[in-house]
Amino acid sequence: xxxxxxxxxxxxxxxxxxxxxxxxxxxxxxxxxxxxxxxxxxxxxxxxxxxxxxxxxxxxxxxxxxxxxxxxxxxxxxxxxxxxxxxxxxxxxxxxxxxxxxxxxxxxxxxxxxxxxxxxxxxxxxxxxxxxxxxxxxxxxxxxxxxxxxxxxxxxxxxxxxxxxxxxxxxxxxxxxxxxxxxxxxxxxxxxxxxxxxxxxxxxxxxxxxxxxxxxxxxxxxxxxxxxxxxxxxxxxxxxxxxxxxxxxxxxxxxxxxxxxxxxxxxxxxxxxxxxxxxxxxxxxxxxxxxxxxxxxxxxxxxxxxxxxxxxxxxxxxxxxxxxxxxxxxxxxxxxxxxxxxxxxxxxxxxxxxxxxxxxxxx
Numbered sequence: 001x002x003x004x005x006x007x008x009x010x011x012x013x014x015x016x017x018x019x020x021x022x023x024x025x026x027x028x029x030x031x032x033x034x035x036x037x038x039x040x041x042x043x044x045x046x047x048x049x050x051x052x053x054x055x056x057x058x059x060x061x062x063x064x065x066x067x068x069x070x071x072x073x074x075x076x077x078x079x080x081x082x083x084x085x086x087x088x089x090x091x092x093x094x095x096x097x098x099x100x101x102x103x104x105x106x107x108x109x110x111x112x113x114x115x116x117x118x119x120x121x122x123x124x125x126x127x128x129x130x131x132x133x134x135x136x137x138x139x140x141x142x143x144x145x146x147x148x149x150x151x152x153x154x155x156x157x158x159x160x161x162x163x164x165x166x167x168x169x170x171x172x173x174x175x176x177x178x179x180x181x182x183x184x185x186x187x188x189x190x191x192x193x194x195x196x197x198x199x200x201x202x203x204x205x206x207x208x209x210x211x212x213x214x215x216x217x218x219x220x221x222x223x224x225x226x227x228x229x230x231x232x233x234x235x236x237x238x239x240x241x242x243x244x245x246x247x248x249x250x251x252x253x254x255x256x257x258x259x260x261x262x263x264x265x266x267x268x269x270x271x272x273x274x275x276x277x278x279x280x281x282x283x284x285x286x287x288x289x290x291x292x293x294x295x296x297x298x299x300x301x302x303x304x305x306x307x308x309x310x311x312x313x314x315x316x317x318x319x320x321x322x323x324x325x326x327x328x329x330x331x332x333x334x335x336x337x338x339x340x341x342x343x344x345x346x347x348x349x350x351x352x353x354x355x356x357x358x359x360x361x362x363x
Contacts, residue, residue, distance in 0.1 A: 001063055005054030006319035007269040009277060011160065011193060014106035014255025016068065017262050020051035020269055027062040031353045035061075049344050052269030053318070053331055056341075056360045057348045074189045077168040078196060081157045081180040082117070088155060088231055092222040094174045095157075095253065099221070102256045102275045107162030108171060110253040111197065114234050116153045116245045153235050154181070158197065210246075211291070213282040215298030216320035218274035222251070223308035230301045234280070237297050243284050244294070249301075252277040268341065270332025271315045278305060279320045298322060321358045330358055 003010075008019025016022065025039035028046070036058075038047035049057060083091055095110060104110075157175060161168035165187065176183065186196070194200040230249060238244050259272050280301065282294045299322075306314045316329040331341055345360040352359065 001060060002055070003319065004063065004065075005050055005052075005060065007052050007317065008319070009252065009254055009317070011109055011190070011254070012068075013259050014104070014108070014257050016066075017258040018051075018267075018269060020054075020267055021258075021262050022066040023047075023051055024064040024066060026050055026054075026060050026064070028058040028060050030058045031349045031351060039064075045340070045344055046348065048266070049268050049341065051267035053341060053360060054268075055357055056345055056354050058354065070190070071162075075164065075187055076160055076162055076190060076193060077165045077185075077187045078158060078160045079168065079172050079175075079183060079185045081175055081178075082182045083155045083157065083178065083180050085152045085155065085231060085235075087178050087180075088228055089224040090178050091155060091157060091175070092224050092227045094178065095251075096221050097174070098171065099253050099275055102260060102273075104253065104255045104257075106255045106257050108168075108255055109158075109160045111158040111160075112251045112253075113156045113248045114153050114231055115156060115248040116238050117156075153231070153238065155231075160193065207283075209286075210283050211286050213291075213294050213298055213322060214279045214320040215302045215322050216277065216279040216317040217302050217305050217309075218271050218315040218317060219276040219278060219305065219309055220274060220311075222276070223305075226305050226308035229304045233297060233301050233304075237293075241290060241293065243287065243290060244282065246284060247280065247282045249280045250278070268331065268337070270334070270337060271317075274315055277317055277320075279317070295322070295324075299324070318358050323358070325358070327361055331360065 004019035004023055006020075010019060025037055025042075026047070027035060027037055028050070029035050036043055036046070038044075038050060040047060046057060050060065054060065091112070095112065098104060098108075098110060157180075159168060159172050159175070161171065165185070188196055195202075200206070234249050238247065253276055256272075256275055262272060264270075264272050280298055282298060284290055284294070302314075313333050314325075314329050316325045318330045321330060327338065327341075331337060341360050342362060346362050349355075350362065352362065
């Protein structure tokens with residue numbers, strides 16, 4: 001439910017759009033205690049607002065949601081690649097070709113990450129990094145990786161395709177040609193995808209009791225210069241502070257056809273024309289000394305990505321917000337959006353009871 005209130009990216013968005021686009025109606029307890037229904041025919045402006053800024057206006061107690069039939073053959077094929085850092089520029093050039101102009105097929109997704117897989121010993125780290133695609137019990141993989149990765153982080157790259165291995169292989173050809181250290185392939189059903197990616201409920205990325213900091217930015221394409229600078233910064237930071245070795249820098253490349261098919265003005269979610277979602281996932285045991293160090297790193301690397309993007313606007317996905325983003329960065333630069341959201345905030349939450357996360361200002 002919370003995912004949809006901020007927009008909600010997901011593996012099926014190439015077909016159906018954002019999670020927010022699936023909301024038919026919502027029951028909401030307002031700040032004054034009133035229970036209302038927001039839909040296309042009732043409280044229409046509130047219905048518009050909750051699809052992208054929904055945590056600002058009340059407590060959502062019920063969603064009526066679109067659902068879709070599972071295909072008769074629920075088959076997803078994937079390949080995971082591990083590259084050493086010398087392949088970085090070639091890899092992100094190839095990814096740009098795959099995702100050019102948001103034309104990635106609806107059933108095709110790619111994800112990549114910078115992470116320190118040499119430090120996978122739980123004695124040293126405390127947890128395995130997100131996006132770790134090989135079982136810890138696999139001694140061969142552990143040895144092979146350690147021999148390559150003692151000094152530098154690595155780049156992990158995934159392709160997921162909703163279909164057969166033969167169909168997926170067409171898209172994977174350029175990534176094999178780059179000379180990955182390790183390749184692993186398989187297939188699964190849709191519910192198994194989070195576990196394959198290392199983001200399931202039992203994985204470290206969902207662990208309780210840790211500090212998490214994110215610094216999101218949405219992009220049209222990758223700058224290889226920016227990717228290299230961010231990699232270098234991530235390498236230096238995690239080498240200097242081993243307590244951060246459970247962190248990763250994540251690059252999400254969903255198919256966006258379904259997202260772009262929904263009119264921009266039809267929901268509060270502002271950035272439908274962007275192609276890529278980027279953010280570090282900085283994870284560590286609570287440590288007040290590290291907090292400002294991580295914040296400085298996150299904002300500095302986000303600034304690098306923004307500078308090389310060529311855009312005057314910084315687009316930040318509200319569900320990943322760090323908390324220091326501006327209203328424009330989170331909710332859009334169009335003046336009419338700002339005016340509409342602020343007016344609705346004044347109407348439904350005049351005292352700011354729902355200002356805990358990424359609040360809309362009332363002035």
